[in-house]
Amino acid sequence: MKKELAAALLLDKVGKQKVNISQSKLTTFFEANKNDFKSLDDAIVANYIKFSKEQSAIKFRNILLNSNWKSALERMRTDSTVVNFKNQDYLYYSEISPPILLRYIKNLNPGEIGIVIKIKPNVFAVVQVKAFFKKGSIPKLSFIKKQVKERYLMMRKKKLLQDYINKLYSKYEVEIRKGN
Numbered sequence: 001m002k003k004e005l006a007a008a009l010l011l012d013k014v015g016k017q018k019v020n021i022s023q024s025k026l027t028t029f030f031e032a033n034k035n036d037f038k039s040l041d042d043a044i045v046a047n048y049i050k051f052s053k054e055q056s057a058i059k060f061r062n063i064l065l066n067s068n069w070k071s072a073l074e075r076m077r078t079d080s081t082v083v084n085f086k087n088q089d090y091l092y093y094s095e096i097s098p099p100i101l102l103r104y105i106k107n108l109n110p111g112e113i114g115i116v117i118k119i120k121p122n123v124f125a126v127v128q129v130k131a132f133f134k135k136g137s138i139p140k141l142s143f144i145k146k147q148v149k150e151r152y153l154m155m156r157k158k159k160l161l162q163d164y165i166n167k168l169y170s171k172y173e174v175e176i177r178k179g180n
Contacts, residue, residue, distance in 0.1 A: 021152060029152045030141045037148065038138055041092045044105060045130040045143045049073070049085040050123055056081040057116040057124035064113055069128060083123060088130060090144050105129060 030037070047069045051057040056079055064072040069087065076082060096102040101119050108114050108129045119125050133139050141148060 021149060026145070026148060026152060027141060029155075030148050033151070034138050036151070037144055038136055039092075039133045041094055041135050043090060043092045043133040043139070044096075045088055045090050045133075045139070046105065047085075047087055047128040047130065048089065048125055049076070050083040050119070050125045051079075051081045052083055052122050052124075053081040054116060054118070054124045057126055061113065061116055061126045064126065064128070088143065090139065090147065101125065101127075 049057075049060060051060065056076070060072055060076045060079075063075055073085060073087070077085075093102055096105065098119055101117065104114060104117050105127055108127065110129055110131050112129060114127045114129075116124050116126055131139070131143060
């Protein structure tokens, strides 16, 4: 058990090596693996914010109408009534709940700022849809950069571990035998 724990800790340490990701590496990886990023279902990219008070949501929307998402968010970020917010979040339709919110979003146009909608008791949302994607389409890298980066890191870490294991095999002339 001690040996297994030590091996797991070692592999975890090797896997946590810092991997530098430049924009060009990410773009190259995305271009080479585009089909892996096809939308599995209808999806959207949206900015959204949820408040516990309707007046705060209305205030945010009014600020947003006269500026942009980033500026409005900066002004309201410390508001104690903010429940949750996301910038450029890529969501499959199946991830959007409650169903009333999905119906509401489907009626917005890209770039449009929706009205304040009550999605639960004491939860009010403001949504700005950036883009819609049909099942099977490939979103732009800018919309799914987070997912591409995660996949790239996973692949790099897998390669680092494999290289490390191969190095250990060659260094210590390890031989694996089948037996009981």
